[in-house]
Amino acid sequence: MVDSKSKTRLLVVTIVLIAAIGYMIFSLMGNSSSSSLSYYRKIDEVTKDSTYVGKNVRVGGEILKGSVNQEGRKYTFKIHDKDKQLMVTYSGQMPSTFGGGVQAIVEGRLVSQNLMEAKSITTQCPSKYKSKKTGGN
Template identity: 55%
Template sequence: MADSRSKKRLLAVTVVLLAIIGYMIFSSTASSIAHHKSVGEVISDPSLIGKPVKVGGMIADDSVVRDGNTATFKIFDKDGQLTVVYTGQIPKQFGGGIEAIVEGKLVSKDRVESTRMMTKCPSKYKKGVREGTK
Protein backbone atom coordinates (compact mmCIF):
# COMPACT_ATOMS: atom_id res chain seq x y z
CA MET A 1 0.00 0.00 0.00
CA ALA A 2 2.95 2.23 0.66
CA ASP A 3 3.89 4.12 -2.42
CA SER A 4 7.59 4.08 -3.05
CA ARG A 5 7.98 7.84 -3.23
CA SER A 6 6.72 8.41 0.31
CA LYS A 7 8.82 5.51 1.47
CA LYS A 8 11.94 7.10 0.00
CA ARG A 9 11.17 10.48 1.53
CA LEU A 10 10.62 8.90 4.91
CA LEU A 11 13.85 6.96 4.63
CA ALA A 12 15.77 10.07 3.62
CA VAL A 13 14.48 12.03 6.62
CA THR A 14 15.31 9.13 8.94
CA VAL A 15 18.85 8.88 7.60
CA VAL A 16 19.39 12.62 8.02
CA LEU A 17 18.04 12.57 11.59
CA LEU A 18 20.12 9.59 12.60
CA ALA A 19 23.19 11.16 11.00
CA ILE A 20 22.68 14.31 13.10
CA ILE A 21 22.20 12.30 16.29
CA GLY A 22 25.17 10.15 15.33
CA TYR A 23 27.31 13.23 14.91
CA MET A 24 26.14 14.56 18.29
CA ILE A 25 27.06 11.28 19.94
CA PHE A 26 30.42 11.24 18.24
CA SER A 27 31.26 14.81 19.17
CA SER A 28 30.28 14.47 22.82
CA THR A 29 31.90 11.08 23.35
CA ALA A 30 35.45 12.28 22.88
CA SER A 31 35.21 15.01 25.50
CA SER A 32 33.34 13.10 28.17
CA ILE A 33 34.98 9.70 28.14
CA ALA A 34 36.95 8.86 31.24
CA HIS A 35 39.57 6.15 31.53
CA HIS A 36 39.30 3.99 34.60
CA LYS A 37 42.54 3.31 36.37
CA SER A 38 43.52 1.61 39.56
CA VAL A 39 45.75 3.40 42.04
CA GLY A 40 48.63 1.10 41.07
CA GLU A 41 48.21 1.91 37.36
CA VAL A 42 48.15 5.64 38.00
CA ILE A 43 51.27 5.85 40.15
CA SER A 44 53.29 3.58 37.87
CA ASP A 45 52.49 5.38 34.62
CA PRO A 46 54.22 8.78 34.31
CA SER A 47 52.61 9.38 30.91
CA LEU A 48 49.30 10.00 32.70
CA ILE A 49 50.58 13.15 34.42
CA GLY A 50 48.51 16.11 33.26
CA LYS A 51 45.73 13.87 31.94
CA PRO A 52 42.19 13.28 33.21
CA VAL A 53 41.79 10.08 35.18
CA LYS A 54 39.06 8.26 37.04
CA VAL A 55 40.53 6.28 39.83
CA GLY A 56 39.03 4.22 42.62
CA GLY A 57 40.51 3.18 45.92
CA MET A 58 39.92 2.91 49.64
CA ILE A 59 40.17 6.10 51.69
CA ALA A 60 43.03 5.72 54.19
CA ASP A 61 42.01 5.93 57.87
CA ASP A 62 42.56 9.32 59.46
CA SER A 63 44.01 10.78 56.28
CA VAL A 64 41.27 13.34 55.71
CA VAL A 65 42.22 16.99 56.21
CA ARG A 66 39.58 19.65 55.65
CA ASP A 67 40.37 23.19 54.70
CA GLY A 68 37.51 25.41 53.69
CA ASN A 69 35.79 23.85 50.72
CA THR A 70 38.70 21.49 50.04
CA ALA A 71 39.30 18.03 51.42
CA THR A 72 42.68 16.34 51.10
CA PHE A 73 42.96 12.61 51.68
CA LYS A 74 44.75 9.48 50.54
CA ILE A 75 43.29 6.56 48.65
CA PHE A 76 45.03 3.24 48.33
CA ASP A 77 44.83 -0.22 46.87
CA LYS A 78 47.15 -3.19 47.08
CA ASP A 79 49.69 -1.54 44.77
CA GLY A 80 50.15 1.82 46.47
CA GLN A 81 48.48 5.04 47.44
CA LEU A 82 47.95 8.53 46.10
CA THR A 83 46.80 11.87 47.42
CA VAL A 84 43.51 13.38 46.37
CA VAL A 85 42.83 17.10 46.63
CA TYR A 86 39.08 17.38 46.30
CA THR A 87 37.09 20.58 45.99
CA GLY A 88 33.32 20.50 46.20
CA GLN A 89 30.48 18.97 48.15
CA ILE A 90 31.70 15.86 49.91
CA PRO A 91 29.52 12.79 49.53
CA LYS A 92 27.00 11.80 52.14
CA GLN A 93 29.09 8.90 53.40
CA PHE A 94 32.72 9.72 53.79
CA GLY A 95 35.70 8.72 55.87
CA GLY A 96 38.43 6.12 56.24
CA GLY A 97 37.63 2.66 54.90
CA ILE A 98 35.10 3.90 52.39
CA GLU A 99 35.74 3.22 48.75
CA ALA A 100 35.90 6.42 46.72
CA ILE A 101 35.97 6.93 42.99
CA VAL A 102 37.43 10.29 42.09
CA GLU A 103 37.53 12.00 38.74
CA GLY A 104 40.08 14.65 38.04
CA LYS A 105 43.50 15.49 36.73
CA LEU A 106 46.71 13.80 37.71
CA VAL A 107 48.93 16.77 38.59
CA SER A 108 51.99 14.85 39.71
CA LYS A 109 53.01 11.24 40.03
CA ASP A 110 50.79 10.55 43.03
CA ARG A 111 48.47 13.52 43.33
CA VAL A 112 45.04 13.96 41.78
CA GLU A 113 43.09 17.19 41.78
CA SER A 114 39.43 16.35 41.66
CA THR A 115 36.10 18.07 41.54
CA ARG A 116 33.94 14.99 41.29
CA MET A 117 33.78 12.12 43.69
CA MET A 118 31.42 9.31 44.51
CA THR A 119 31.70 6.91 47.39
CA LYS A 120 30.64 3.32 47.42
CA CYS A 121 28.98 1.81 50.37
CA PRO A 122 30.99 0.84 53.39
CA SER A 123 32.55 -2.54 52.86
CA LYS A 124 30.57 -3.96 55.76
CA TYR A 125 27.60 -3.99 53.46
CA LYS A 126 29.48 -6.00 50.96
CA LYS A 127 26.65 -5.99 48.46
CA GLY A 128 27.01 -2.27 48.06
CA VAL A 129 24.50 0.46 47.59
CA ARG A 130 24.14 -0.16 43.90
CA GLU A 131 23.49 -3.80 43.95
CA GLY A 132 21.51 -3.53 47.11
CA THR A 133 19.05 -1.00 45.89
CA LYS A 134 17.70 -0.73 42.50
Protein backbone atom coordinates in the same frame (compact mmCIF):
# COMPACT_ATOMS: atom_id res chain seq x y z
CA MET B 1 6.35 3.26 1.82
CA VAL B 2 8.10 6.22 3.45
CA ASP B 3 7.35 9.73 2.28
CA SER B 4 10.23 12.11 1.70
CA LYS B 5 9.67 14.26 4.79
CA SER B 6 9.64 11.19 7.03
CA LYS B 7 12.65 9.85 5.17
CA THR B 8 14.68 12.96 5.96
CA ARG B 9 13.58 12.83 9.58
CA LEU B 10 14.43 9.14 9.80
CA LEU B 11 17.85 9.78 8.29
CA VAL B 12 18.62 12.65 10.67
CA VAL B 13 17.56 10.64 13.71
CA THR B 14 19.61 7.64 12.55
CA ILE B 15 22.73 9.76 12.07
CA VAL B 16 22.31 11.47 15.44
CA LEU B 17 21.75 8.12 17.17
CA ILE B 18 24.74 6.45 15.54
CA ALA B 19 26.97 9.43 16.33
CA ALA B 20 25.83 9.57 19.96
CA ILE B 21 26.15 5.82 20.52
CA GLY B 22 29.48 5.71 18.72
CA TYR B 23 30.82 8.53 20.86
CA MET B 24 29.68 6.80 24.06
CA ILE B 25 31.24 3.47 23.14
CA PHE B 26 34.42 5.27 22.12
CA SER B 27 34.64 7.23 25.38
CA LEU B 28 33.92 4.12 27.44
CA MET B 29 36.61 2.13 25.65
CA GLY B 30 38.99 5.04 25.10
CA ASN B 31 39.47 5.51 28.81
CA SER B 32 40.61 1.96 29.37
CA SER B 33 44.19 0.84 29.21
CA SER B 34 45.14 -1.55 26.45
CA SER B 35 45.64 -4.48 28.80
CA SER B 36 42.28 -4.54 30.53
CA LEU B 37 38.85 -3.15 29.96
CA SER B 38 37.98 -0.78 32.76
CA TYR B 39 36.45 2.61 33.07
CA TYR B 40 38.77 3.67 35.84
CA ARG B 41 42.44 2.94 36.56
CA LYS B 42 44.11 1.32 39.50
CA ILE B 43 46.39 3.41 41.69
CA ASP B 44 49.60 1.57 40.81
CA GLU B 45 48.85 2.05 37.11
CA VAL B 46 49.13 5.83 37.45
CA THR B 47 51.76 6.08 40.17
CA LYS B 48 54.34 3.94 38.39
CA ASP B 49 53.92 5.58 35.00
CA SER B 50 55.04 9.20 34.69
CA THR B 51 53.24 9.67 31.36
CA TYR B 52 49.99 10.21 33.25
CA VAL B 53 51.32 13.37 34.97
CA GLY B 54 49.46 16.45 33.75
CA LYS B 55 46.71 14.34 32.25
CA ASN B 56 43.12 13.80 33.20
CA VAL B 57 42.56 10.39 34.74
CA ARG B 58 39.98 8.47 36.69
CA VAL B 59 41.36 6.40 39.54
CA GLY B 60 39.59 4.02 41.88
CA GLY B 61 40.60 3.09 45.43
CA GLU B 62 39.56 2.99 49.03
CA ILE B 63 39.62 6.21 51.03
CA LEU B 64 42.33 5.75 53.65
CA LYS B 65 40.97 5.84 57.18
CA GLY B 66 42.21 8.86 59.12
CA SER B 67 43.69 10.55 56.05
CA VAL B 68 40.81 12.96 55.47
CA ASN B 69 41.53 16.63 56.21
CA GLN B 70 38.87 19.24 55.77
CA GLU B 71 39.20 23.04 55.70
CA GLY B 72 35.84 24.52 54.78
CA ARG B 73 35.03 23.04 51.42
CA LYS B 74 38.62 22.01 50.71
CA TYR B 75 39.46 18.38 51.29
CA THR B 76 42.70 16.47 51.17
CA PHE B 77 42.76 12.74 51.58
CA LYS B 78 44.49 9.61 50.38
CA ILE B 79 43.06 6.72 48.47
CA HIS B 80 44.78 3.40 48.64
CA ASP B 81 44.76 -0.01 47.05
CA LYS B 82 46.61 -2.32 49.43
CA ASP B 83 49.96 -0.53 49.94
CA LYS B 84 49.70 1.78 46.92
CA GLN B 85 48.58 5.29 47.82
CA LEU B 86 47.55 8.43 46.01
CA MET B 87 47.09 11.87 47.56
CA VAL B 88 43.97 13.71 46.44
CA THR B 89 42.90 17.33 46.81
CA TYR B 90 39.31 18.31 46.17
CA SER B 91 37.07 21.25 46.83
CA GLY B 92 33.35 21.15 46.41
CA GLN B 93 30.32 19.16 47.36
CA MET B 94 31.06 15.77 48.88
CA PRO B 95 28.76 12.79 48.44
CA SER B 96 27.04 11.81 51.67
CA THR B 97 28.74 8.44 51.84
CA PHE B 98 32.24 9.96 51.66
CA GLY B 99 34.48 8.80 54.50
CA GLY B 100 37.41 6.59 55.44
CA GLY B 101 37.08 2.99 54.33
CA VAL B 102 34.65 3.78 51.51
CA GLN B 103 35.42 2.87 47.91
CA ALA B 104 35.68 5.91 45.68
CA ILE B 105 36.52 6.89 42.15
CA VAL B 106 38.27 10.23 41.79
CA GLU B 107 38.60 12.05 38.51
CA GLY B 108 40.90 14.94 37.79
CA ARG B 109 44.36 16.09 36.76
CA LEU B 110 47.40 14.28 38.01
CA VAL B 111 49.71 17.05 39.32
CA SER B 112 52.54 14.70 40.13
CA GLN B 113 52.86 10.94 40.24
CA ASN B 114 51.46 10.92 43.76
CA LEU B 115 49.04 13.85 43.78
CA MET B 116 45.76 14.44 42.04
CA GLU B 117 43.65 17.56 41.85
CA ALA B 118 40.23 15.95 41.71
CA LYS B 119 37.35 17.56 39.85
CA SER B 120 34.82 14.97 40.83
CA ILE B 121 34.42 12.25 43.41
CA THR B 122 32.14 9.29 43.10
CA THR B 123 31.62 7.10 46.11
CA GLN B 124 30.70 3.54 45.46
CA CYS B 125 27.63 2.16 47.14
CA PRO B 126 27.96 -1.28 48.65
CA SER B 127 26.77 -4.29 46.70
CA LYS B 128 26.53 -6.31 49.87
CA TYR B 129 23.60 -5.25 51.99
CA LYS B 130 24.17 -5.64 55.69
CA SER B 131 22.05 -4.17 58.44
CA LYS B 132 24.71 -4.25 61.15
CA LYS B 133 28.38 -4.86 61.62
CA THR B 134 29.03 -8.55 61.28
CA GLY B 135 32.82 -8.33 61.40
CA GLY B 136 35.11 -9.05 58.48
CA ASN B 137 33.91 -9.49 54.95
